[in-house]
Amino acid sequence: MIAGVAFAREYGLDLSVRSGGHNVAGFATNDDGIVLDLASMNDVRIDPDRRVARIGGGTMFGDLDRAAWDFGLATPDGIISTTGVSGLGLGGGFGHLSRRFGLVIDNLRAADVVTADGRLVHATAEENSDLYWAIRGGGGNFGVVTAMELDLHEVPTVYGGPIFYPASESERVMRFYREFMASAPRDLSAFFAFHIAPPAPFVPEHLHGHTACAIVVSYTGPLDGAEEALRPVREAAPVALDLAGPIPYPDLNSMFDDLLPHGLRHYWKADFVSELTDDAIAIHVEHGPNVPTVQSLMHLYPLDGAVHDVASNGTAFSHRDVKFVHIIAGIDADAGAMPAHRDWVRAYWSALHPHSLPGGYVNFLMDEGQDRVEATYRQNYGRLSRTKRTWDPANVFHMNQNILPAVDS
Numbered sequence: 001m002i003a004g005v006a007f008a009r010e011y012g013l014d015l016s017v018r019s020g021g022h023n024v025a026g027f028a029t030n031d032d033g034i035v036l037d038l039a040s041m042n043d044v045r046i047d048p049d050r051r052v053a054r055i056g057g058g059t060m061f062g063d064l065d066r067a068a069w070d071f072g073l074a075t076p077d078g079i080i081s082t083t084g085v086s087g088l089g090l091g092g093g094f095g096h097l098s099r100r101f102g103l104v105i106d107n108l109r110a111a112d113v114v115t116a117d118g119r120l121v122h123a124t125a126e127e128n129s130d131l132y133w134a135i136r137g138g139g140g141n142f143g144v145v146t147a148m149e150l151d152l153h154e155v156p157t158v159y160g161g162p163i164f165y166p167a168s169e170s171e172r173v174m175r176f177y178r179e180f181m182a183s184a185p186r187d188l189s190a191f192f193a194f195h196i197a198p199p200a201p202f203v204p205e206h207l208h209g210h211t212a213c214a215i216v217v218s219y220t221g222p223l224d225g226a227e228e229a230l231r232p233v234r235e236a237a238p239v240a241l242d243l244a245g246p247i248p249y250p251d252l253n254s255m256f257d258d259l260l261p262h263g264l265r266h267y268w269k270a271d272f273v274s275e276l277t278d279d280a281i282a283i284h285v286e287h288g289p290n291v292p293t294v295q296s297l298m299h300l301y302p303l304d305g306a307v308h309d310v311a312s313n314g315t316a317f318s319h320r321d322v323k324f325v326h327i328i329a330g331i332d333a334d335a336g337a338m339p340a341h342r343d344w345v346r347a348y349w350s351a352l353h354p355h356s357l358p359g360g361y362v363n364f365l366m367d368e369g370q371d372r373v374e375a376t377y378r379q380n381y382g383r384l385s386r387t388k389r390t391w392d393p394a395n396v397f398h399m400n401q402n403i404l405p406a407v408d409s
């Protein structure tokens with residue numbers, strides 16, 4: 001790893017760092033440069049007494065989830081288990097457990113980092129604390145993370161899965177979702193989705209190919225209280241298909257893996273949202289049901305609860321005061337179909353953007369320009385830029401949503 005960084009620096013080559021290979025901006029690869037692929041650095045050690053996982057920099061969430069599950073433990077992750085812990089985590093990282101236990105970075109105790117000058121350093125709250133602050137949201141800008149220590153939490157069998165409604169009910173369901181999440185306890189997470197029902201064995205044939213909206217729930221409270229906690233969700237509108245129930249956490253987190261394998265074409269646009277207004281709901285109801293393929297989607301994730309426990313300048317991730325983040329994704333195996341899917345994404349996102357915040361989520365950004373990167377980090381950009389100057393003044397790590405090294409002294 002150290003030699004790879006030194007080689008790229010010495011010869012002025014583009015340097016990509018790859019763990020899960022999921023980033024749709026495509027920074028984990030490049031032409032004519034170097035790719036440091038961490039896939040083989042995927043060892044996972046669980047310390048059940050300290051409730052800490054030590055993982056290699058190329059670990060996938062599925063490997064971490066399954067190892068922790070053996071001890072009845074888990075840590076916040078994304079909703080697809082084949083995503084890399086480092087790539088998702090260094091940008092912030094949210095999923096089913098975030099309302100209760102925060103972002104991935106809020107659970108990052110320590111990291112080993114190979115820096116631009118070829119050193120291996122340890123970053124914690126006490127040691128290299130500026131680097132520790134910056135990597136928690138700053139993505140791959142500050143070095144190659146070769147190992148991480150993450151907090152683990154007791155997570156017994158959860159109650160989770162999607163509950164689908166006909167797309168014709170989407171306005172009613174989305175309005176319900178907004179009110180429901182406003183008072184939901186932290187052990188209840190749920191995201192709203194538009195999807196086309198896939199021809200999967202668990203979907204009744206009469207629904208195949210039909211567009212639906214869904215609330216995907218994850219309840220980590222006592223199992224005997226789950227049905228009651230989720231009763232309002234089931235009563236929000238006539239239910240087309242109910243797949244929620246008791247499930248081991250690693251199974252919930254890999255439930256949608258088959259829908260989104262590697263190798264598909266993606267076009268994404270996303271934004272943070274302070275309030276889900278009536279106007280925004282009307283836009284969702286107009287565009288969401290036109291979701292073009294079974295892989296394509298609109299997801300609206302909650303970003304509150306424990307995520308708000310950390311100050312906006314407590315880590316590089318600045319959007320601690322928003323309620324939701326939405327993502328509109330056109331996804332297909334067929335390259336020829338992508339222009340039409342892109343048009344759907346752009347029209348939907350452009351209508352919603354005036355109701356959203358200017359910056360995006362660094363892990364959902366495509367190539368959207370330097371202004372958008374700065375808007376993403378908001379008040380933290382200046383400090384990040386100065387920290388970049390300290391740790392990577394020549395911008396060796398530029399294959400990412402790039403934070404430019406500060407030029408003033």
Ligand SMILES: Cc1cc2nc3c(=O)[nH]c(=O)nc-3n(C[C@H](O)[C@H](O)[C@H](O)COP(=O)(O)OP(=O)(O)OC[C@H]3O[C@@H](n4cnc5c(N)ncnc54)[C@H](O)[C@@H]3O)c2cc1C
Nearest residue numbers: 019020021022023028078079084086087088094140145363
């Ligand atoms: C199907 C799918 C589902 C997703 N679901 C969620 C979700 O639920 N929640 C969420 O928050 N995000 C989600 N994302 C977005 C995800 O966070 C980003 O795509 C993320 O960049 C993926 O990380 P990766 O390691 O898999 O990707 P990679 O492409 O391997 O890495 C992405 C970038 O991260 C940096 N990086 C990766 N590893 C390292 C390392 N070890 N050291 C330093 N830098 C590194 C590099 O800059 C690299 O270009 C999802 C993405 C996909 C495709």
